Every structure is written in structure tokens, then in C-alpha cells.
Amino acid sequence: MAKKPNKLKARLPRGFVDRSAGDIRATDELLGRIREVYEKYGFDPVETPAFEYTDCLGKFLPDTDRPNAGVFSVQDDDEQWMSLRYDLTAPLARHVSENINDIQLPYRTYRAGWVFRNEKPGPGRFRQFMQFDADTVGAPGVQADAEMCMMMSDTMEALGIARGDYVIRVNNRKVLDGVLEAIGLGGEEDGERRLTVLRAMDKHDKFGSEGVRLLLGDGRKDESGDFTAGANLHPDAIEAILEILDASAIDDLIDYTNDLTFKTAALSKFAINEHFEAGFTELKLISDLVKGAGYMSDRISIDPSVVRGLEYYTGPVYEAELLFDVTNEKGEVVQFGSVGGGGRYDGLVKRFTGRDVPATGFSIGVSRLMTALKNLGKLGTADVVAPVLVTVMDGETAALARYQKMVQDLRAAGIRAEMYQGNWKKFGNQLKYADRRDCPIAIIQGSDERDAGEVQIKDLIEGKRLSEEITDNVTWRESRPAQITAKEDALVDTVRQLLADQAEDRRRAIEGR
């Protein structure tokens, strides 16, 4: 037997997805609502390309065959390495630096875009995803950070997430640095262990206090038997860090009525140092600013356990967390974590310009947020009605022109409409097409109707309901359920009325549920 020629296998690279009409419409709606908030705060859009020279993106340098795992990189024909952006912050720093003389600082700007990460994909975790960022560049004061927190809060509520269903948690890198210094990890040589401790703290949500205790101590073995080395901290230091993680607000840890002192048992064994105090002062200021503007701790909460962006954040860091349960398609509650975050990055522009250009900003994970909102039913249910289908019973040019005219009249009246573009000779297929496409109405005009100056208008939704009561095909066909005859010049008005009735039925069905 002759082997069949190998057909090309149609396949998508792993970690990438095609987006459906529903996804695109839902995303557009989401982006629109976020944009409205940013615009109201006085931010302007800017867009940068998907590719950047690799060295401009940050820590990855093109000195090996592949610049690094984590980024998608290619070599240009002049042999310079370029990479797909993995966030929107580094490209913004490049844009500002390149145009520093033309940009009026402080520069308030927002942008949405696809970013790419070359890492292991998982459910709800892709190698291409969308972020929507806002940044203020050239603003040194923490009032800029406070504004970012308030804007994140407003954004959550603009998306229909009720107050109490989310919280913006704020911390400061300087506080964490101070704690690390206090427990004896302040030295140059302790960089790696500091990272280990911070990563362990970041796992608190996932593993709980006991898991973190292991990671801060000897290490932890996961359920597959794989072992993660620990930070080997002194037991007093471990307890101190766990006190921080278990606190829900900074007031639980610090007594600042007179002198600044730690309240809790283990932390009290350590001294408050300069870093800690500087960080704490900034946090207190942010707290006072947002409270002054009416944002209480149910919206923006100072929380010393927030760990983010270990590499480049220099001061305040903040993240938006959802507090309601998010379930997956199997109905299981999933660990959702944050849907957005940011912080102050005073060093990024300086890398290019040598000038101190302090900046702060945050990023919303659009794809993640959309998953959560979809499960909450807060988005994407604004259904778009499929087009009215004008069927074709006669392929003669004059007849086709007549059908086209009907379609154009409907469109001119603002009604989505299309003429059947498949093989018109099989009429049954035209209605089958309309049915599967969820068309609300089909228009039929054969020679009989044409001679009488009439059209048949078929309510496909009502017809589908009636079909449940009819069991034999002859009756089904001859009764022509939910079909009315109208004069051709009344086509648009009749369709409009029918669509309005259908919309009313849908509204009632939703209310009745």
C-alpha cells in the first residue's frame, strides 16, 4: 500500500493560545474600563514595540549562544541580539531614556500590550500574555506611590470587584532589607541567602507558615520527593520572619506611639535599624495619604509580608489581591495570588542616562484578571447577537442584488446582517448554518414571495423552542414554525421589532433565574 503523503500537522507552539470572539470582546471590555480609570487620573497612552535590543531589557546580556532562559531572543542580521519584551517596564525606561530631553517630567503614562516569557507554561499560565501598566516617571515622592495604590483600587472597583473582595497590599523593600540586616544577613556576601529568605517569604500563601519555616531552616521536600534547600537561619530569626508573615497589618508588629519598637516576642529580640525605620516612615506616609483621601485599610493595607520584584524595586511595592474564591472549570478552588502589582524602581532609567530619574508604576495581569472575572460572572456575558441571515433561493444576478439590498437596508438600520455566502442550492444547509451560527432571524424570499412583493421572516429562536414539541419531520417542515410573512418594504421594521422582542425575552429569562 502506498504511503500517504505526510500532511503538515497544524499545531500551536506550547504555551500560546488562539483567542476566540468571546475572549476578544471580553478583553476589549476589560481594557476599556481600565483605560477609563487611567485617563481620569491624567495618564496618557504610549506604545513601544514587542522587540527590544536584549541588553536594553535588563539583566540578560547577549554573551552566550542563547542570551538566557526566560526570554525569546533572536539575532539580527548585524548580529545584535534582540528579545521579545518580558514586561512593559523595561521598555518604558528605554523609551524615556531615549527621549529624555523631549519628555516633560513627571511623565504620567499607561500602555497595554503583549509580553512574552520563555518558561514552562501551565493551566492559566501562558508564554504570551497581556499586561496593562501605568507609571509615573520622574516623581521622587511617596505621594506618587500612594496615587498608584489608589488608582489600582479604583481600577478594581471599576471592573465590578466589590470593596472587600480585593485589597491593595503595600510594603517597602527598605523594611524587608532592614529585617534582613537585623537578623544578620546585611552583608555583601549574604546576597544569595537574602534572596532565599525573600523567596521563602513569598511562598507563605502557597505553603503556609509550616512550609515557610522549613524553607527558612533546613529545607523542604515536596510531595514528589524533590528537595528544596533552605536558608538555614537561626531559630530566633525564623520566628521573627514568621511573625511578620502572620501579621495582617503593620500595626500588629510595631508600636509607634512613642519610640519605634517591635511589639511581638521574637522580633523584639532584634533592634530596629536605619533601613527599617526609613521604610517604615515611607509606609506610614503612604498610609496617611491614602487614608486622607478616604481609602481605608479595607482597600489599601500596609502589609509587611508583601515580597515582589526582588531584582529591581527599590522602595514601596504594592500588589492587588483578590479575596474571593476563584474556581477552575472543574469547580475546584485555585490559589489565585495577585492580579497585579508594582513598585518604585529608581534605578532603571539611571542605567541609560546616568541621571537620577525616580519612577513608580504598576502592572495589571489582564489575562489572569480576566480568568478570575469570567468565573465570577462579571465579564463577557454582554452577549453579541449573531447576524440576521438573508437566505438565497435564486442565484440569478438580479435576485442576488435584491438579497444584497435587503442586507444593506438592515445594516443601514444598525442591524447585524449577512447574505448566505455558501452553496445556495442546498437550502436546508442555509438554515442549518443559521442555526449553528446562532442567528436570531432568517429572511427567506423565493420566487413566490418575490412575485407578491413579500418576504418570509423566520424567528429561529422561537422556532427552536417549538421544535421540542414536534416529533415528526413532515409536520415540522410543513408547519413552518415561528415564521411570518411581511411586505418587502416592511422588512426592516418587522426585523427590528422581532429583535426587540427577543431581547426582552432574554432580559426576562435572566431576571427569572
Place this chain on the structure above:
RNA sequence: GCAGACGUAGCUCAGUUGGUUAGAGCGUCGGAUUGUGGCUCCGAAGGUCGGUGGUUCGAAUCCACCCGUCUGUACCA
């Protein structure tokens, strides 16, 4: 990256201790019905059994390696 589980038609899955031509349901397409969706009936298409190599008279089945999916974990700007 590390550890484990899994991989048979478009989808969900059968397939005996290794034994002839690998099956079912759903879906798709065609017909009954060339001017009416659904139901019903009839028929058809669709498979390198994830890939490669090995053991064997003989492999979907046993072995090795590779690829992919899922779970956990590491990294995550």
C-alpha cells in the same frame, strides 16, 4: 531545570497472558427531504496506536531513548 503519572479516530474512551483486517459512543460529511433548522433512519469518511530503535515467527501490548500533556516543585523581571 528536577520528580512522578499519562499518551489509541476531531472529542471521550474500549482493546484479553504479545496473535488474523484496531473498535464503540459523540461529532463531521452524504442521503431519505433538489423551497425550511430540530427529531428519526440509512450510509460514508476519518488511525504512521505520540516518535525512533530494539526483543520476537508476530508488538497498540514487552524494553530503551526521545517528544508531548498533566500534577508537584524550582525559577519568575
